[in-house]
Amino acid sequence: MMFKVGDAVVHPIYGVGQIIRLDQKQFTGTELRQYFQVSTEKTMVWVPVETSETIGLRRLTTRVDLAQYRSILKSRPASLNKDHSRRRRALTESLKQGSFQALCEMVRDLTAHGWRKPLGSADATLLRKTHEMLCQEWAASDGATIAHATQEIDRMLLEAKRAYA
Template sequence: MEFKVGDVVVHPGHGMGHIVRLDTKRLSGEELRLYYEVSTDKSTVWVPANSDNTISLRLLTTKADLGRYRAVLESRPEALNKDHRQRRLELVDRLRGGSFQAVCEVVRDLTAHGWHKPLNDTDSAWLRKARGKLCEEWAAADGISVVEAAQELGALLLQAQQTYLGDAAK
């Protein structure tokens, strides 16, 4: 995918940012390559412009797509692996691509995992990180504050909890 200067993009590891410029650089002794300079809140990231690697940029989710993601958050959660090491590997794998859908699913599934018993420290940290990224992008896409986005996401997840824990009680 090609981006232009000013595009708001999401990097799977660094979060939201915007394209500052397109520049030719020699990084790590490699030959000259074309890079996007992406400015995030915390850093500047150089992403190869014509790369097939797994670290890829994507455009910010659109406001029109949020309805679909609301449905994902309210949908039946997938059970997570009971083994904490395997669960961590699976979460890393799901989030590696950086899709907004994957972040929504991980937040939904980790939240639901905590409905049955308290999350361990690692799962809690993963949930905080994923939920923070989700709220940040949701707020930017919807034109609302991060606090308002967090409240909306909390309400959607509470609705899912009432629906699916209520089903289990029947």
Template sequence: MQFQVGDSVFHPVHGVGHIVSVAEKRFVENQARLYYHITVGKGTLWVPVDAQETIGLRAIISKRDLERYRHVLKSRPVALNEKHSRYRLELAERLKRGEFLALCEIVRDLNALAGRKPLGAADQASLRKAREGLDQEWAAAGGVSIAEATREIEALLINSRASVGRG
């Protein structure tokens, strides 16, 4: 997918950003490459156009798609893999890809687990990372503030707080 100047995008590590230009740059290697210049929060990213899929750069979801994800957040949580190391790897891989559905599911499932017992440091970090991305993109897609998006997501999660184990 080619992005245009002005498009809103999601980067799996940095969250929601905006394409401000597409420019040819020469960084480390001798050959110039085409890059997206993206503003993210208070920073700037340069993402190679030909590596956007590898990096996980994608368009943010549309406002009309939010209804589908409301159902995901309200749905029954899925039990995490019994093998701690296995589910931790699964979470890390899903966070790395940064797909919106994965963010919704991670937040829903870890939130439910946290309602049953305290999360360990790694699970807290995964939940925090997924929640930051979810809140940012929900706000951008819905045209609302991050605070408003956070409140709506919290309200949706109330329906899915049934206890869930790892097995």
């Protein structure tokens, strides 16, 4: 998948952004390479063109696809491993996929895990970060504010709690 200047993209660490420039750069001790300059809400990121997909840069989810993700958020949560280390490893691997679906599933499953007992600090931090990323991309995809996206997502998670808790 090739990106072009003006594309709305999602960086797996920095979140929603837009490719504002394609440039050649040479950093200390490296050869001249092409980079996408991606502007996000908080920072500017240079992403090597040839590894952009490998690092997880992807197009913003479309508004049409949000219907599918609404179903995921309202569906039965998957059980998470009771062993903290294994659970953390599985969640980290899932997050590395960088897909919007993985983000939805992680927020749904961690939220549900917290219904049964309070989340530990590592799980709570991961849930907070993934929830923020989900809300940010949801808002950008839907053309809504982050506050509106957050309300919609939290409402769907509450529906799932009523149905499955």
